[in-house]
Structure formats: C-alpha cells, structure tokens
Amino acid sequence: xxxxxxxxxxxxxxxxxxxxxxxxxxxxxxxxxxxxxxxxxxxxxxxxxxxxxxxxxxxxxxxxxxxxxxxxxxxxxxxxxxxxxxxxxxxxxxxxxxxxxxxxxxxxxxxxxxxxxxxxxxxxxxxxxxxxxxxxxxxxxxxxxxxxxxxxxxxxxxxxxxxxxxxxxxxxxxxxxxxxxxxxxxxxxxxxxxxxxxxxxxxxxxxxxxxxxxxxxxxxxxxxxxxxxxxxxxxxxxxxxxxxxxxxxxxxxxxxxxxxxxxxxxxxxxxxxxxxxxxxxxxxxxxxxxxxxxxxxxxxxxxxxxxxxxxxxxxxx
Numbered sequence: 001x002x003x004x005x006x007x008x009x010x011x012x013x014x015x016x017x018x019x020x021x022x023x024x025x026x027x028x029x030x031x032x033x034x035x036x037x038x039x040x041x042x043x044x045x046x047x048x049x050x051x052x053x054x055x056x057x058x059x060x061x062x063x064x065x066x067x068x069x070x071x072x073x074x075x076x077x078x079x080x081x082x083x084x085x086x087x088x089x090x091x092x093x094x095x096x097x098x099x100x101x102x103x104x105x106x107x108x109x110x111x112x113x114x115x116x117x118x119x120x121x122x123x124x125x126x127x128x129x130x131x132x133x134x135x136x137x138x139x140x141x142x143x144x145x146x147x148x149x150x151x152x153x154x155x156x157x158x159x160x161x162x163x164x165x166x167x168x169x170x171x172x173x174x175x176x177x178x179x180x181x182x183x184x185x186x187x188x189x190x191x192x193x194x195x196x197x198x199x200x201x202x203x204x205x206x207x208x209x210x211x212x213x214x215x216x217x218x219x220x221x222x223x224x225x226x227x228x229x230x231x232x233x234x235x236x237x238x239x240x241x242x243x244x245x246x247x248x249x250x251x252x253x254x255x256x257x258x259x260x261x262x263x264x265x266x267x268x269x270x271x272x273x274x275x276x277x278x279x280x281x282x283x284x285x286x287x288x289x290x291x292x293x294x295x296x297x298x299x300x301x302x303x304x305x306x307x308x309x310x311x312x313x314x315x316x317x
Contacts, residue, residue: 010056013049017042044105051101058093062086080154084171087155088148091173137174143190144173152193153200158267160199161186165267201267209243210270212260212278216285220292222248222258228284229260229277238273240265255294 020042066083153159153176157168161178164186170177176193178186192198201208214225226246233239243263250257260277264270285292 010049010052013045013052017045017049020045040108043108047101047104051097054097055094058090062090080156081151084151084154085148087171088144088173092145095173140174140190143194144171147171147176147190147193152203154202157203158201158206160201161188161192206266207240207242207263208267208270209261209263210274212262212274212281213249214258214260214278214281214285215255215294216258216289217255217292217295218251220256220258220285220289222246224288225258225281225284228281232277232280233262236273236276238264238269238276240269 020038065086147153153168153171155168155171159166159168159178164178164180166178166180166186168176169179169185171190173190175187175189178188180186229246230244233241233244240263243261245261247259247261248256249259260281262270262273262277264273
C-alpha cells in the first residue's frame with residue numbers, strides 16, 4: 001500500500017498543477033486578481049510532482065537492480081562494490097533533484113530572481129564567504145564522493161575502527177554507520193577514513209588467519225599437540241583447510257609459548273574456530289599432560305635448605 005501511495009501522490013500533484021495552470025484561468029473559476037497566484041502555485045506543484053516522480057522511479061530502479069545482486073553469499077566482493085557505488089550515487093542524484101527543484105521553484109518569484117542576479121554579480125566575495133562557512137561540510141561531501149570512487153570501504157566490509165570490531169552497514173555522502181558486534185552502531189564522518197588509519201579485514205578477500213596461544217610447561221609433547229590440532233581442524237566445518245601450523249614462539253624461565261595458526265573463510269568463522277581450538281586443546285593437555293600445565297617452581301638445594309632453617313631458628317631465639 002505504501003508503495004502505491006508513493007506513486008499516486010506525485011500523480012495527484014500533477015493533476016492539481018495542470019488544473020491550476022490550465023482550467024482556472026480558461027474557465028474563469030476565480031477572480032482575475034488570483035490568476036497569478038494559481039499560476040505560481042500550479043508551477044510549484046508541477047515542479048514538486050516531477051521531482052517526486054524522478055525520486056520514486058530511481059528508488060524502484062534501485063530495487064530492481066539490487067534484486068539481481070546477492071550480498072549474502074560468501075564471495076560477494078563484486079556485489080558489495082556495486083552496492084556501495086550505487087548507494088552513494090543515489091544520494092548525489094537525490095541531492096541534485098531536490099536542489100534543482102528548490103531553485104526552479106524560487107526562480108518563479110521576481111524578487112528571488114533579482115536577488116540571484118545580484119548574488120551572481122558578487123559571486124567572488126560570496127563564494128569565499130560560503131566556502132569558509134561550509135568548509136567542513138564540503139570536505140565531508142567530497143570524502144563521500146572519494147569513497148565511492150576509490151572504495152577504501154564497502155558495504156558489509158569487516159573493519160576495526162576506534163578499537164571496535166564491526167561491519168559497514170550504511171555509507172552516505174557525509175557519514176558511515178558501522179554495526180558493532182554487540183549490536184551497537186558507530187557513526188563516523190566520511191572524512192575519518194582518509195584522515196585516520198583503520199583496519200579493513202575484507203578489502204580484497206574475506207579469508208583470514210586466526211591465532212591461538214597456549215602456555216605450558218617444558219614437559220609437553222609438541223608433536224602430540226600438532227597431531228591433536230590437525231585432528232580437531234579436520235573434525236570441524238569452521239576450518240577452510242588452508243593453514244594448519246603449530247609452533248613454539250617463545251621460551252621463558254616458567255614455561256613455553258605455543259602458537260596455533262589456523263585459517264577460516266571469514267572473520268566471524270575465524271573467531272568461532274579460535275574459541276573451539278583453544279577449548280579443545282586445553283582439555284587435551286588437562287587429560288593427557290596434566291604435569292605440563294603452567295606452574296611456578298621453587299627448588300631448594302639441601303645445603304641451602306639447612307642454612308635457611310638455621311637462620312629461622314636464630315631469628316626466633
């Protein structure tokens with residue numbers, strides 16, 4: 001019903017405009033003193049109906065085009081690229097339609113026309129004043145255009161901004177909406193992506209590597225851990241079968257640091273895979289190598305223990 005109304009309203013406005021412009025004066029329905037008023041009202045309604053119709057047609061065209069692009073599939077880079085460009089270009093076209101409609105409506109009045117001529121005559125000074133006043137707005141709009149052309153981000157890209165992990169949900173000419181993993185929304189100006197560094201995890205591909213760190217005692221068997229990691233990865237559909245590495249990345253006085261490097265098709269899957277591997281590897285160490293869990297040792301040699309006991313006795317005395 002709402003879709004039908006959106007197309008009916010501009011049609012009704014067009015009929016009213018034609019009635020004011022043609023039939024009011026032709027059939028002498030009102031006093032001649034009001035002819036000018038109805039002509040201007042009809043002209044304004046005609047401009048509004050045309051602008052409204054153009055925006056409705058553009059909106060319907062967008063739905064038809066986007067229905068052919070499935071952004072829910074895994075390899076959707078081409079679809080997201082087109083969707084990003086289309087959304088920004090749609091905002092630009094809407095802005096131009098509204099701007100032209102307002103300008104055309106105002107130019108129907110002689111007073112406004114004379115004002116426009118005087119402003120045009122002093123365009124140099126007025127341009128400088130307007131430029132300083134709208135400097136940030138112009139920079140933001142230009143940044144939105146630059147996003148559409150260079151595309152450092154796209155719709156549904158996985159990004160890390162201000163230490164927040166999320167997906168690009170909406171891109172406009174002036175701002176970008178990021179959907180954070182906990183359902184919050186982070187709104188940042190378009191200029192942010194050209195002034196500050198950020199992470200884009202899906203710039204060219206959604207595939208990503210994930211790391212799992214384990215800390216154990218020196219007695220653990222690394223070959224057994226590698227075999228268990230391989231068994232766990234082969235048992236879960238979360239793994240994309242690209243990377244399976246287990247290495248000792250550090251050794252300190254209290255134990256060793258072990259890093260498992262795994263791969264997944266996208267970042268949400270990589271998170272679930274890392275959690276799965278971490279839990280199962282800890283369970284494996286608990287059951288098979290409980291003596292290799294991290295621990296702190298204090299070792300006293302027999303001579304040191306005796307001297308320490310004598311020192312305690314003397315202190316008590």
